[in-house]
Structure formats: structure tokens, C-alpha cells
Amino acid sequence: MDVRTAFASTRPGAAGLLAAAGVTSSVRAGAVRLAFHLYNTEADVDRALDAQVG
Numbered sequence: 001m002d003v004r005t006a007f008a009s010t011r012p013g014a015a016g017l018l019a020a021a022g023v024t025s026s027v028r029a030g031a032v033r034l035a036f037h038l039y040n041t042e043a044d045v046d047r048a049l050d051a052q053v054g
Helices: 014-020 042-053
Strands: 005-009 026-028 031-036
Touching: 014 031, 014 042, 031 042
Parallel strands: none
Antiparallel strands: 005 031, 026 031
């Protein structure tokens, strides 16, 4: 079983903020895309959210 969830952000500078926080993302159709999998931890998600909130 493969469980995934994705998040996209159109916030200006989002890709740079995530990269600075050590979060891998991709830019597709003008939005930053994150994809979480079963092996990601709650701390991984928190780091991505913290990078977006500032």
C-alpha cells in the first residue's frame, strides 16, 4: 500500500524558504509542490509548515 498526500503553495519565494529549511520540493505550473509519504515524520511536516509561516 502506498499512501501519499501533497501540498501546493503559490506564495512568492516559497521554494527558497523550503530549500533554506532543508525541505525538498518542486515547482510545477507556478506552484511549489510537496509530497509526503509514509516514511516522513511529523517533524518533517512541521519543518515544512514552519518554513512557510516564517
